[in-house]
Amino acid sequence: MAKVALVTGGTRGIGRAITERLANDGFKVAANYAGNEEAAGLCSQELGVACYKWDVGDYDACAAGIAQISKLGPVDVLVNNAGITRDATLHRMTRQQWDEVIRTDLTAVFNLCRLTIEGMRERNFGRVINISSINGQKGQVGQVNYSAAKAGLIGFTKALAQEGAKKGVTVNVICPGYIDTEMVQAVPEKVLEGIVATIPVGRLGKAEEIAGCVSFLAGPDSAFMTGATLTANGGQYITG
Numbered sequence: 001m002a003k004v005a006l007v008t009g010g011t012r013g014i015g016r017a018i019t020e021r022l023a024n025d026g027f028k029v030a031a032n033y034a035g036n037e038e039a040a041g042l043c044s045q046e047l048g049v050a051c052y053k054w055d056v057g058d059y060d061a062c063a064a065g066i067a068q069i070s071k072l073g074p075v076d077v078l079v080n081n082a083g084i085t086r087d088a089t090l091h092r093m094t095r096q097q098w099d100e101v102i103r104t105d106l107t108a109v110f111n112l113c114r115l116t117i118e119g120m121r122e123r124n125f126g127r128v129i130n131i132s133s134i135n136g137q138k139g140q141v142g143q144v145n146y147s148a149a150k151a152g153l154i155g156f157t158k159a160l161a162q163e164g165a166k167k168g169v170t171v172n173v174i175c176p177g178y179i180d181t182e183m184v185q186a187v188p189e190k191v192l193e194g195i196v197a198t199i200p201v202g203r204l205g206k207a208e209e210i211a212g213c214v215s216f217l218a219g220p221d222s223a224f225m226t227g228a229t230l231t232a233n234g235g236q237y238i239t240g
């Protein structure tokens with residue numbers, strides 16, 4: 001029987017590429033989204049994947065969403081990909097900008113892991129794949145909220161990996177560098193040119209390249225890998 005994969009923010013950008021890749025890998029994929037109906041419509045039409053709207057920052061909405069997709073089967077693979085930015089230097093950052101990013105980029109991962117982990121443990125199988133960021137590893141001006149949330153995901157991953165290891169649940173985190181999606185296209189052109197100049201491979205990454213990392217972590221070849229941080233950033237920030 002095909003395993004079920006839930007991809008949050010799975011209808012656009014990196015998430016859509018992950019949805020497509022996992023569907024091609026043979027998973028039954030449920031793609032979650034926040035409110036962009038056009039992208040969700042195209043995703044379900046073009047990929048033949050079921051799309052579900054809920055706010056991943058809202059615990060009760062996550063519970064209702066998981067209940068809805070249970071008709072596909074229990075969640076075996078959870079890809080926590082949904083994320084937002086609300087950039088400002090700290091001396092200008094509002095509490096709202098802080099709260100929104102922590103809620104969507106970090107608390108959401110607690111919500112969805114908490115709601116699926118017991119089932120994974122009972123079935124002795126699970127794959128949790130968290131999408132962090134290069135800016136969670138190295139920090140970034142204008143992003144104390146985002147860098148804190150994304151760094152939080154790395155610690156979360158390392159702790160949950162230890163809890164799940166004996167139960168067949170692997171937990172890993174991917175740190176993409178700058179990937180050519182709407183999130184990055186929103187960066188002013190001059191700033192983006194400056195960023196690309198610091199990437200040794202000389203270009204932005206492709207969503208499909210992150211989807212390939214997810215495919216590996218969701219598949220059998222990574223069964224011995226847990227608590228790992230997979231860096232995919234074109235050499236922009238090289239860590240040990």
Ligand code: NDP
Pocket residue numbers: 008009010011012013014015032033034035036037039054055056057081082083084104131132133134175176177178179180181182183184
């Ligand atoms: P996009 O902005 O292109 O897409 C974001 C996706 O997340 C959309 O599907 C959006 O839904 C969904 N989403 C946002 N908020 C919520 C919410 N509250 N509940 C449910 N879904 C939500 O982002 P990217 O594809 O660029 O980024 C994907 C992930 O990769 C993020 O976690 C991001 O931080 C991370 N990342 C991205 C990098 C990049 O260079 N692009 C670099 C490093 C990390 P909807 O379409 O309905 O709005």
